[in-house]
Amino acid sequence: MSAALLIIDMQVGLFHGPEKPHDGERVLANIRQLIHHARLQHVPIYAVRHTGPAGSPIAAGSPFWQLLPELELDAESDHVFDKSRPNAFHDTDLAQQLKNRHVENLYLVGMKTQFCVDATCRVAADLGFKPLLVADAHTCMDTPALPAQAIIEHHNATLGGAFARLINSADVSF
Template sequence: MPSSPAQRPALLIVDMQVGLFHGPEQPFEGQRVLDNINQLIHRARQAGAPVIAVRHTGPQGSPIAAGSPSWQLLAQLQLTDADHRIDKSRPNCFVGTGLAEHLKARQIDELVIVGMKTQYCIDSTCRAAMDLGFAAVLAEDAHTCMDTPSLPAQAIIDHHNATLNGAFARCLKTAEIGF
C-alpha cells in the first residue's frame, strides 16, 4: 500500500497582539506561551516552513482598530519581514482573509496553530482548518486566554486541548513539534 504524501506544514500565529497580551486582563502564563511560540518560529524557519501571523482587527473606535497601538503584533514575537501577515475581523482565521487560498497556492496542508484566545480564535480556527481539509496541530502549551467569571484560564485551555484533540486537531507539546 503506498504511503501518504508527507505533510507540508506552516506555523499559524493567532492574535498575539499588544492589546490582547498587555491589556487590562493578563493572559494565563503569557510569557511561557510567548517563549514557546518563539521556539516554534525558530524551528519553522530552520525547516523552511512558512510563518503566518494573524491579527484581529476590531471596528473603528475599538481598542484593536486597524492602525492603533493595541492592534500591533507583539514586538517580542521573533517575526521577520519574510513572514506573512494577515488581518481578520472574525474569530475564524479563514473567513474573509484568503488564508485557505494562500496555503493551497503554496501546497501547505498542515497548520501548527498557536496564540490567543483559546476559546475563541484558536478553537474556531482548529475546527475550520479540519473542515477545509487542512491537518491541524494544536501546540497545547502555546495557546492561552484569560480567566472568565465562569472558569479559570487553565480549565479553559485544558478543556479545549481535550475537546479539539483527535476530532479537530492533533495536540502536541511545543517540544514535540517538528516542521
C-alpha cells in the first residue's frame, strides 16, 4: 500500500499568532520527525495552507500565510497547495494527485484539530482513502467553551475508528 503525509495549515500566522497552539513545540517536533521519515522512505509529502480573503492576516502572499520555515519543506519535491475551506480536498486536486500515486494510507497532521484536521479526515475516508490521524501531531488553541487538550482528546476519540485509524508519531512506519 502506498502512503502519503498530509500537513495541514502549519502556517506562521496560526502557529505564531496571538493565540498559541496547545503543546505546539512538541507537535511541531513530531511533524518534523515525520517529514524526515517520509523523506527517508520516499513517501510523498503534501502541505496545504489555508488562504483567507484579501485583507485577512492569512491572505495569499502575506507573511502569516506562509508555511512554517521550521518544516523545511522542499519546493522541488514536496507538494504545496492552497485551500480556502476547512476540507483540503474541496476545490483542490489533492484527491486526484493521491489517486495518481496510488496512495491508500493518508497520514494527517497539523492544525486546527476541530476545523481543518477534522474536515479533511472525514472527507478522506468518504473518498476511499485510509486516513491515519497522527494523534500526537495535531493541535489547536483553547476556546471559550473547551481547553485545547479536551478538543484534541475528543477528536481523537471521535475520529478514531469511525473515520480514521489513530497512530502516534513514534509508531508511524509508512
